[in-house]
Amino acid sequence: MRHAVIPALVAALFAGTAHAAGLDVKVTVPRINAAEYHRPYVAIWVETPNQDIATTLAVWYAQSNKDNGEGKGTKWLKDLRQWWRKGGRDLTMPVDGVSGATKPVGEHTLSFVEGQAPLGKLAAGEYNLVVEAAREKGDRELVRIPFKWPAQKAESLKASGTSELGTISLEVKP
Amino acid sequence: MKSMKYILAAAFALNAGLAHAHGYWLLPSSTVLSSPQFVTFDAAVSNDPFHFNHRPLGVEELQIIAPDESLVAPVNVSKGELRTTFDAKFEQKGTYRLSLFREGLRAFWKEGDQNKRFFGKPEELKDKVPADAKDLKVVEFSNRLESYVTVGSPSKLKTVGRGLEMVAATHPNDLVAGEPLTVQFLVDGKPTADVEVEVLKGQTRYRNQKGEQKLKTDADGKVTINLPDAGMYWLDADYKDNKVQNKQANERSLAYVLTLEVLPQ
Numbered sequence: 001m002r003h004a005v006i007p008a009l010v011a012a013l014f015a016g017t018a019h020a021a022g023l024d025v026k027v028t029v030p031r032i033n034a035a036e037y038h039r040p041y042v043a044i045w046v047e048t049p050n051q052d053i054a055t056t057l058a059v060w061y062a063q064s065n066k067d068n069g070e071g072k073g074t075k076w077l078k079d080l081r082q083w084w085r086k087g088g089r090d091l092t093m094p095v096d097g098v099s100g101a102t103k104p105v106g107e108h109t110l111s112f113v114e115g116q117a118p119l120g121k122l123a124a125g126e127y128n129l130v131v132e133a134a135r136e137k138g139d140r141e142l143v144r145i146p147f148k149w150p151a152q153k154a155e156s157l158k159a160s161g162t163s164e165l166g167t168i169s170l171e172v173k174p
Numbered sequence: 175m176k177s178m179k180y181i182l183a184a185a186f187a188l189n190a191g192l193a194h195a196h197g198y199w200l201l202p203s204s205t206v207l208s209s210p211q212f213v214t215f216d217a218a219v220s221n222d223p224f225h226f227n228h229r230p231l232g233v234e235e236l237q238i239i240a241p242d243e244s245l246v247a248p249v250n251v252s253k254g255e256l257r258t259t260f261d262a263k264f265e266q267k268g269t270y271r272l273s274l275f276r277e278g279l280r281a282f283w284k285e286g287d288q289n290k291r292f293f294g295k296p297e298e299l300k301d302k303v304p305a306d307a308k309d310l311k312v313v314e315f316s317n318r319l320e321s322y323v324t325v326g327s328p329s330k331l332k333t334v335g336r337g338l339e340m341v342a343a344t345h346p347n348d349l350v351a352g353e354p355l356t357v358q359f360l361v362d363g364k365p366t367a368d369v370e371v372e373v374l375k376g377q378t379r380y381r382n383q384k385g386e387q388k389l390k391t392d393a394d395g396k397v398t399i400n401l402p403d404a405g406m407y408w409l410d411a412d413y414k415d416n417k418v419q420n421k422q423a424n425e426r427s428l429a430y431v432l433t434l435e436v437l438p439q
Contacts, residue, residue: 077208081437084208085348089327 021114021150022173025057027131028166031105038136039102040164041076043083044110046119047128047144053087054127057118058110059099079134082142107167114150122149129157133164145170198231198431199223199408200272200321205347205435207325210265215248215272215321218257223408224376224433226257233258235276241268241329268329269347274319275337279423283307296420314423321433322346335363338413338428349436351404358395359411361428365395369413373399376406404438 029040041061046054059080062073074093078084093099098118112119127149134140141164145157151172158169201216201224216224217231230253238246248260264270281292281303292302303310316337324347331346333339343356359369369391378384389397401407411430418426 074209075207075211078206082439084206085350085437089208 020173022119023057023112023129024171024173025110025112025129025131026107026167026169027103027110028107028168029103029105029133030161030164030166032135032138032164034137036137038138039104040133040135040138041080041102042131042133043080043088044129044131045083045086046122047086047130049126049128051086053083054122055118055120056083056087056091056095056098057112059083059088059093059095060102061093061099063094063099063101076134076136079140080132081134081140082130083132124150129168129170131161131165131168133161135164139163141165143168147172150174196228197221197223197408197410198319200231200274200319200433201406202272202321202323202433202435205321205323206437207264207323210263210325212261212263213323214259214261216257216259222378223374224406225379228256230254230256230258233260233274236260236272236274238262239271239273241266241270246270264323264325267326269322269324269331269345271331272321272323275317277314277316277337279420280313280315281307281310281422282313283310296422299422312420312423314418314420314426315429316426317429317431319431324348333360333363335360337362338369338411338430339363340409340411340430340432346432346434349401349434350439351401351436352439354398354400355434356396356398357409359391359397359413359430360395361413361415362417365391366413367391367393367395369395369397369411371397371399371409371411374408374410375403376408401434401436404436407434407436408432409434 025044027042027044043056044058045056048054061077077088080088115121127147129145129147130142132142141161143159143161143165145159145168147157147170151174153174155172156169158167160167196219198219203214216226217233218226218228219231220226220228233248233251236248238248240246246262248262251260252258278293278295279299281299283290283303292299318337318339328345328347333341339360341358341360349355358365360366371389371391372386374384374386387399391397409432413428415426416424418424
């Protein structure tokens with residue numbers, strides 16, 4: 001009897017994790033033919049309908065430089081123009097669990113769980129997932145995906161950039 | 175003859191520091207910074223905002239005021255034929271104010287059929303202007319030229335309460351294309367109606383219509399400026415009254431000039 005309970009508890013535990021409400025985000029950094037290519041700076045955040053930042057989910061930037069420490073990379077954070085103005089400038093970089101190094105070309109998957117930083121608790125309502133990218137010697141692009149929170153059932157949403165961002169997909173998990 | 179006028183106009187603008195004959199401006203290389211760094215500036219007297227095509231602007235009296243109100247000294251100051259350049263390092267978080275404030279007297283009179291002029295401090299007036307000057311007109315001037323640079327989040331700006339000043343509803347380092355800006359003008363600290371405001375986007379040499387906005391402040395001293403496109407804008411405000419400090423003057427002319435950077439959405 002006792003032995004039967006434990007596997008059930010373990011299963012319940014894993015089931016709980018698998019079904020936690022949250023956002024799964026896939027961001028594609030596109031391959032760009034450039035004589036001098038630098039990985040883009042990217043900010044990913046959740047935006048309220050009046051375009052305030054509900055929470056910043058991720059910021060990828062050049063974090064360290066042998067000669068210059070943090071300064072070198074943070075100098076260009078302002079080029080993530082909209083994120084910077086809406087609230088990026090109020091954060092002190094680096095932010096644990098949010099900021100990270102720039103990413104290579106390809107698809108990058110991020111998972112955010114309700115109740116845990118950086119997603120935390122979102123009030124029920126309409127939101128946008130916003131991805132902004134800016135590249136040295138390149139352009140700047142911003143992609144929005146509207147979603148409703150909380151989701152009644154799992155929802156897959158998609159949008160695509162045209163220059164600095166490839167496909168962005170968003171799984172809203174109930 | 176025309177070139178003589180031109181030289182006189184240049185002298186006029188320079189001696190007065192800041193005069194109405196020509197526009198004058200400060201052009202920062204950046205206004206929004208995400209980490210402490212140097213910014214370089216051009217300062218010039220010209221009719222076309224941010225196009226240095228006339229004379230340099232003296233910056234001896236320029237103050238660079240840090241968010242904690244300490245002063246930052248400009249470095250690498252160089253006065254060229256067409257512009258003055260200087261650098262300044264912005265290390266504190268918050269908004270830095272660059273301010274070039276000048277007060278003084280302008281006098282105009284006649285000697286025979288020659289027109290004479292004086293620009294300077296009140297104490298110099300009696301040495302330079304003959305006691306029996308014919309058709310003497312003395313005007314007090316109070317001119318302020320400003321520009322702002324912010325590291326991180328913009329901080330609240332204080333007013334001085336003297337001369338012509340501006341209070342912006344949106345922080346001047348927080349402007350984006352398509353969002354109008356409401357500003358209030360204060361004379362000696364008080365909101366003032368009928369201040370004449372002109373706003374002009376830079377790079378006028380690349381278009382036929384300058385498209386300047388000419389506005390007048392309302393009863394609360396306010397005007398709303400449209401900022402449809404990203405770019406550098408030059409704002410010039412002028413006002414005249416007769417609240418003179420110096421008894422020899424019968425009129426006061428006040429001016430305020432500001433550079434605004436508007437970023438794309």
